[in-house]
Amino acid sequence: MNVTIVDYKSGNISSVINSFKEVAKDKVNIEVTSDLNKIKSSDKVVLPGQGSFKSCIDALNNINGLVDTLNEFAIDNKKPLLGICVGLQMFADVGYEEIETKGLGWISGKVSKIDNQNGKYKLPHIGWNQINIVKRSKILKDIENNSHMYFVHSYEFIPEDKNVISSVTDYSSNIVCSVEKENIFGTQFHPEKSDNLGLKIIDNFINL
Amino acid sequence: MLKNRIIPCLDVKNGRVVKGINFVDLKDAGDPVEQAKIYSDGGADEICFLDITASNENRDTIYDVVEKTSKKCFVPLTVGGGVRSTDDINKLLNCGADKVSINTAAVENPKVVFESSKRFGSQCIVVAIDVKKNRDKWEVFTHGGRNNTGIDAIEFAKKMEDNGAGELLVTSMDRDGTQIGYDIDLISKISLKVNIPLIASGGVGNLDHFVDGIKLGKASAVLAASIFHYGKYSIKEAKEYLKSKNVLVRL
Numbered sequence: 001m002n003v004t005i006v007d008y009k010s011g012n013i014s015s016v017i018n019s020f021k022e023v024a025k026d027k028v029n030i031e032v033t034s035d036l037n038k039i040k041s042s043d044k045v046v047l048p049g050q051g052s053f054k055s056c057i058d059a060l061n062n063i064n065g066l067v068d069t070l071n072e073f074a075i076d077n078k079k080p081l082l083g084i085c086v087g088l089q090m091f092a093d094v095g096y097e098e099i100e101t102k103g104l105g106w107i108s109g110k111v112s113k114i115d116n117q118n119g120k121y122k123l124p125h126i127g128w129n130q131i132n133i134v135k136r137s138k139i140l141k142d143i144e145n146n147s148h149m150y151f152v153h154s155y156e157f158i159p160e161d162k163n164v165i166s167s168v169t170d171y172s173s174n175i176v177c178s179v180e181k182e183n184i185f186g187t188q189f190h191p192e193k194s195d196n197l198g199l200k201i202i203d204n205f206i207n208l
Numbered sequence: 209m210l211k212n213r214i215i216p217c218l219d220v221k222n223g224r225v226v227k228g229i230n231f232v233d234l235k236d237a238g239d240p241v242e243q244a245k246i247y248s249d250g251g252a253d254e255i256c257f258l259d260i261t262a263s264n265e266n267r268d269t270i271y272d273v274v275e276k277t278s279k280k281c282f283v284p285l286t287v288g289g290g291v292r293s294t295d296d297i298n299k300l301l302n303c304g305a306d307k308v309s310i311n312t313a314a315v316e317n318p319k320v321v322f323e324s325s326k327r328f329g330s331q332c333i334v335v336a337i338d339v340k341k342n343r344d345k346w347e348v349f350t351h352g353g354r355n356n357t358g359i360d361a362i363e364f365a366k367k368m369e370d371n372g373a374g375e376l377l378v379t380s381m382d383r384d385g386t387q388i389g390y391d392i393d394l395i396s397k398i399s400l401k402v403n404i405p406l407i408a409s410g411g412v413g414n415l416d417h418f419v420d421g422i423k424l425g426k427a428s429a430v431l432a433a434s435i436f437h438y439g440k441y442s443i444k445e446a447k448e449y450l451k452s453k454n455v456l457v458r459l
Contacts, residue, residue, distance in 0.1 A: 011329060012301035018279050051329035122405045122428060124331055124374055128211045128253055128458040148211065148458045150284060152331040152374075171210055193284050193306060195248065 003206060004031045004042035008066060010059035011050025016084065019192035020046065023202045036069045044205065045073055049086025053095030053111055053155065056086045057103065067104070074106060078183045082139070082205050088179065088186030089157050097155050107181050109159035114172050121172045123154040129169045131189070137166035137180040139187070139204045147197050149177065149189035157188065211458045212422045213253035213429035214446055215407060216436045218243055219260045220289075223269035225437070226260070241276045247436070248281040250443040253458060255281060256377075256431060258309075259289030260352060271303045278304025288336050288377075294324045301328060309334040309377055312350040315357055315364070318371050325372030334407075335373040337361055339394060340381045346394055353381050362397055369402045376402065377431065380410040387413025387434070395425030407431050415441060415449040422455050 003024065005016055013032070020030045031038055039045060047070070049056045060066055074081040083091055092103040095111035103111070116123050128148040133140055149169075156175045159165065164181045168174040169189075179186045185205060191198035218225045218240050225238045244255045255277070259270040274287055287300050288309030297308045313320045314335045325333045338349040339361040346361035365376055378398055380391035390408045399406045405428035408421040412432035421430045435441055441449075447457045 012306070012332060014278060014302055014304040015282075015285075015306055018304060019282055022279070022282070050331065051327075055326075055329075116403060119403050122403055124404070125210065126331070126375060126405050127213050127428065129209070151210075152284075154330070193282060195282050199282060 002029045002031055002042040003044045003046065004033060004039050005046045005048065006039065007032050007034050008059045008063055009034070010056050011048070013048045015192045016046065016048045019199060019202055023199050023206060028206055034063050034066060036065050039069050039073060044079065044208070045070070045081045047081060047083045047087035047090070049084060049090060051086065053086060053089055053097040053103070054099060054101045056090060057095070057101050060090070070104070074184055080183050080185065080205070080208050083186035084192070085153060085188060085190060088188055089155060091179070091184065091186055092157055095155070106184055107159050107164055107179060108161065109157060111155050111157050114154055114156050114175065117172055124152055125154065125171045125175070126152050129171060131167040131169050131177045133167045135166045137178060137185070138208055139180065139185050139201050140166060140178065141204045142200060143197060148194070149191070149198065150193040151189045153188060209456050211253070211456050212450070214418070214443060214457065215254045215256050215429055215431040216247045216252050216443065217256040217258055217409070217431050217433045219258050219433060220270060220273060221260055223273055240273045241280060244277045245280050247443060248283045251447060251459070252283060252443050254284040254286060254429070256286045257288070259287070271299065274300060274303040274305050286334060288334070294320060294327060297324050297328060301332065307332045307334050307375070309336040311336040311338065314368060315348060315350050315359065318367065321368060321371040321373055325374065330372050330374035333373050334375045334377050335368040336377040336379065337365060338379050338381050341391070349381060361394070362401055365398045366401050369404050373404060375405045375407060377407045377409055383411025386411050389413065389417040390421045390425055392420055392425045395421060395427055399426035405429065415446055418446060418450055419453045419455055
């Protein structure tokens with residue numbers, strides 16, 4: 001099996017690579033590339049994302065044909081794809097970080113700044129927070145409710161259809177932590193930095 | 209609820225762990241990769257490496273340490289010391305650091321903070337502020353605590369937030385190595401001034417100091433070195449103690 005981590009030259013993906021390689025060992029081949037043919041032929045795709053919504057979307061668009069290839073992979077061919085952090089946020093129709101920016105439009109909704117309630121909540125939301133599992137999700141298999149995951153973000157994904165939400169966490173409001181829509185999966189937290197439980201989520205995705 | 213983080217800091221010199229008492233008197237105490245792994249297995253919420261002599265010595269050893277550690281530890285890794293430019297930050301991130309802390313360069317060239325937070329995201333830019341009290345004013349020191357800039361630490365902290373820092377690591381040099389506790393006055397003043405998380409550092413000698421740093425200092429995270437390093441307390445003991453004092457921690 002081939003799992004491709006999309007390297008679209010935005011942000012730091014070393015930790016994502018290290019964690020997938022740790023979980024995959026020699027059983028699964030982990031590719032790190034933006035090569036369109038390699039993405040097309042892979043079994044699963046991981047879309048990481050760090051920095052701003054706009055900078056990530058811009059970086060995707062900077063690679064000719066990448067967005068079309070990802071659309072073909074996830075929407076037309078319905079192959080499993082995992083978005084992490086801004087990778088998840090980009091599933092939305094629109095993001096409001098820096099400037100209004102069009103997203104991939106895979107899961108209807110928007111990405112807005114977390115309400116800090118006049119400074120009551122520090123932003124970014126950095127650290128370990130508990131996830132409240134609201135719906136069974138394949139990537140959360142064997143993950144207990146209220147498990148701690150590592151978060152670093154100031155913006156949150158607000159999907160229109162709440163049925164896609166598989167877990168939320170309490171920070172100012174109920175923030176979406178993970179989504180599942182058919183073959184499309186996403187985590188707002190960083191499984192690659194969430195110690196053994198995070199590695200378990202990566203393992204669940206690899207073993208889908 | 210978001211948990212308060214406990215962050216063990218490993219001071220690294222030439223690829224080996226050391227910890228200074230008031231920035232001098234170094235004691236060699238181990239391999240950083242193994243130490244980091246012990247801490248992450250023990251429940252550390254984050255690991256911090258500080259390359260203490262990086263400003264004036266060959267620092268390639270730290271890249272090797274970061275690369276090896278990031279393949280073994282799957283909790284966030286913050287690396288600082290001698291970071292001068294966005295290229296230095298890029299190199300550390302590529303080696304597997306999750307956050308990079310900037311100290312001297314943030315004072316001398318605040319643009320580095322602005323540009324690097326734009327390029328890599330605020331989430332990975334930590335500004336480390338070394339502070340010493342001078343009568344009624346807290347002043348920012350650079351170059352590993354050797355140079356007094358005379359800059360007001362509280363104003364500087366706010367300025368760094370405005371420049372795009374994602375977090376502040378505030379070290380009281382008066383307290384560092386003394387084991388008499390954080391400078392709570394300093395920590396709380398800065399924490400109330402900014403809307404980004406603050407990591408308190410410098411002076412931990414017992415577990416109540418962590419409680420004070422969080423409850424009185426309003427720090428989001430507490431950092432310590434010697435208290436963990438010489439085995440006085442384990443991370444788990446620290447967290448269990450904090451929990452018994454009604455501080456929210458990940459256990």
